[in-house]
Amino acid sequence: MHVRGDERHRVTFRLNGRERSGRAEPRMQLCDFLRHELGATGTHVGCEHGVCGACTVLVDGRATRSCLMLAVQADGRSVETVESLAGDEEMNDLQRAFREHHALQCGFCTAGILMSCHEFLGRVPDPSEAQVRDMLSGHLCRCTGYTGIVRAVLEVARARQQANRRENDACSI
């Protein structure tokens, strides 16, 4: 896309599976575009310099700081935010585990953490606690002390592994 500094450009990408479009100056951060142009306010902005991780979204499946990316750079790509996780009726297993393990208090950092955990569990289906803590170290949470988050991620990994094994067993019968 050819962009000019003094113009607003149409930016179009798939947001949570649906094509969405809006206008952005080239300098507009992806997080601002998501929140204020597309109304996806589930993604939060905590530091605007890439340290706190609150604004993490998936861009083409990779966990990405949306404060360190320009909206125009997302044009034509696929973006997933926290709003994509739950079904219409029920939250997904990761969200339910967060509630069960008191893995959130104020909830402000939670959207970014959920997206990192979501991507991580796709890549590392059977993580150790050290691996989970290492992944989470890209996020700052001021409320929980992280314990509940670590427990929730480990429990979801365990449950998904068991479900997979059951499915495999069922197939082999």
Add this chain to the structure above:
Amino acid sequence: MNTEVSLRDEQSCSLIGKRQARVEDEALLRGLGRYADDLAVPPGTLHAAIVRSPHAHARLKRVAIEAALGLPGVRGVLTGEDVKRWASPFAVGVRQPMEHWCLAVDKVRYVGEPVAVVIAEDRYLAEDALDAVKVEYEILPALVDPEAAAGDRETLLHDAVGDNVVNDRHFRYGDPEAAFRTADRTLSLKVRYPRSSCTPIECYVVVGQYDAAEGGYDVMANFQGPFAIHSVMARALQVPGNRLRLRTPADSGGSFGIKQGVFPYVVTMALAARKVGAPVKWVEDRLEHLQGASSATNRVTTIDAAFDGEGQVSALCFDQLDDCGAYLRAPEPATTYRMHGNLTGAYAIPHLAVRNRIVMTNKTPSGLNRGFGGPQVYFALERLMQRIAIELDLDPLEVIRRNLVPADAFPYRCAAGALLDSGDYAHGIELGVEHGGLAELRARRDAACREGRLYGIGYCVAVEPSISNMGYITMAMTPEERRRAGPKNGAVSTATISVDPLGGVSVHVSSTPQGQGHRTVVAQVVAEVLGIAIEAIRVDVELDTGKDAWSIASGNYSSRFAGAVAGAVHKAALKVRTRLAAIAAAQWRVEQDDVRFAEGRVFTLDGAHSASFHRLAGATHWAPGTLPESEAGGLRETAFWTPAELTAPDDDERINSSLCYGFIFDYCGVEIDAVTGQVRIDRYVTLHDAGRMLNPQLVDGQVRGAFAQAVGAALYEEFRYGEDGSFASGTLADYLIPTSVEVPEPVILHMETPSPFTPLGAKGVGEGNNMSTPVCIANAVADALGEGVDPGAIELPLTPSKVRTLLGIDEPARPEGVGEEPADAAAGGGSKLTASDSVEIPASPRQVFDSILDPATLQAIIPGCHALELTGENTYRADVTVGVGMIRARFDARVELSELDPPHALRLSGAGSSGMGNADGAARIRLSEIEGGHTRLDYDYEVTIGGKIASVGGRMLSSASKMIIGQIFSRLSQRVSGGRVRQPLLQRLLGRFGKGGGKS
């Protein structure tokens, strides 16, 4: 009263006291939270950005806004002149002629102090215009060290006061002089407690509106409570309380006290809206937050103890010097007095002397921060208790035990007036020792020490005050001043319950939670009293001071929810139940006492009568004619609750500063890496007695969260200032918050000694570990380091470099090939960076030399140079934009080429100033011919950076300056050789638009 002590038995719990998943969570997990920046704003809302002082101390000479007003989208600029016309300074908690305005009017007194507000059509445009507001400063000497400030009569923060110490109070309880005179032993320890903040992840958000018809203001902000500060804001805006409507959103992204500091901006944005005649929204960024929002008070304490040979302490003497920063912002100096009644901690120490001084320095004003006053007091007291044990060659835990308030003494009146409500401290220690595995920890220490490793154990006992007495703040005044001002005391809390015509129950509390789960606990309490399902209850915690019941003590602070607010909810629920029971009793012709509420039904125990809750409650709306005569119809009850025990300070200066006092016993084992100086927490045990627990899961959540923040305060976090007052912790890469790999899982133990003074027996539990953990870790580190280390040198945060210094390890030699020096303190206190590098250029030294002297080349090779104007031989004036991290500043710079030795060497120097601070630097350039007629260009440079830019910290400055200066010479090379520039996409974009990617 009930002093039964036991580890919990969950089976016996009713709904109150049960682990209950939170009603808040689903919305937050789905991304449906409603935080301040998520809410719709009125059409036409404008956006604000704040011009802040780059200097710690300067006289404000001129604020020129014309250029800014001419920029695209800018609709107005609010300055100190407007503020003086429409507002008043904020009320101050001590009787001194010091003025704190929401924008600087005469001087700036800290880096980051608001000077003007640019109001534009969007946030990006507002931030663009910041550079165009030209502020002239006359720089004054800055005061950073509180002790130096206290002794300085030359440099004054507030000239009219005539002293930087703005409050100095002495207290004595019992006969401390005699106790010290007759004591077997005495000991003195001087300690310093640093500045830090619990830094919520959500920054401040304010939307201000002005109603010209009513002359009133309507402000939505993620402020943490209306309480006393509402009056401070209304007075500053010169309106009665009912003309300042303050609303808070449903969700808040954490506060920990810090969002009390929103209040000056409530006033600022209200005035900004008035200035432009439109609603104005402001969203604080992280740099603004770290440098200018709020901070815990740093303190210098000298503590003395009188004790006998067994370690029994008879008297304490505290000399506390509190650094509240540049202004005494309400409710300060509350940090100093929050702990006043219970300064003797968990100990029965009859004699006490206290001197409290409040000093002003050129730092951000201090304010509420989780633990508020507690970490500072316990750091001194519990470090001292360890020293007493070492002095007497006793086990520190034994010295602690010998001084505890005995179990049969409760409620126990402390020397300074705290009425410790309940507890069994000795038993708490027994439980902690047994269930936390102290014996094993000691064995680990012994094993480690045998192997020559550095391992230590630290202890701390603390009482955790909750539900503050409004009256404690007046301790900064003398008894005469208090008498003149009228009494202040108490802690009113309130709750309202309404039942709608379909039987739905709505509860409103003015507790403005920030993630604690108040809605869940309130629902548990109401569900239990009314016998209905939690799902049938909706709890509203949005606050609207224009509509809701609240009182001056409302809000979210001093861990007041469980004891006070949940108690008020319980009272309101009982009022509703009493009315419904009366209606049922009249209908069924039974005694009111026989009516029961459970499982959504109202019934009599004998089974003769039963009705659904919604049918009975609905009658108050649908059929008021069927109700007994005493019933007015409708169903809405508001309860107010204030504890009788919270009386005003007496003439002997005793104050029951809080209603409840929980008990904490912590211990931990730490190991120090003898090479790196890193402190590793091996095990941390924390036992809490917070009275009756209303929801154990949430209690543990509070303990874990406070513990993690305390690990940060103990080992990582500090707001650092240069000697010139420049702020050096402006990003989260410089202000280090512990992550999941730094925070270990603490062993959490509970006991329950219900408070006799709160309706549900609960006490606060939100702040305990912020108070106990920093000193517990420090004691463990001191134990590991042994007696070779000066006890007063144990200062937080215990970073690897600090611990290495304590260990006396020299820094190892830099590995070969590593040339870069880290930033160090420059003479003026800013950051000084030096480095050297070289570049090869495919041209002869002569060509290179001549190119540098060519103005067109010079302009082309200086990154971000908009214009270069020749002002003399080889001297230029340049207009340069430089971006470092989040900061982008436009410099008015002088550039000079000197020490010309063609074609071998020259010196390129520059000095510039901007709204973000100043920079000064020089590069020595040497040219030498190499193979192929090419040139090798070697350069060394030295750059000194001061003001706001220095706040991004050495790490980022060092790499940024390296990159920018590297660019000068790589551009030179490209220009001389005609090479093409090939940069990454982002840089190309940024370069083309001349914008930094982030916002300043």
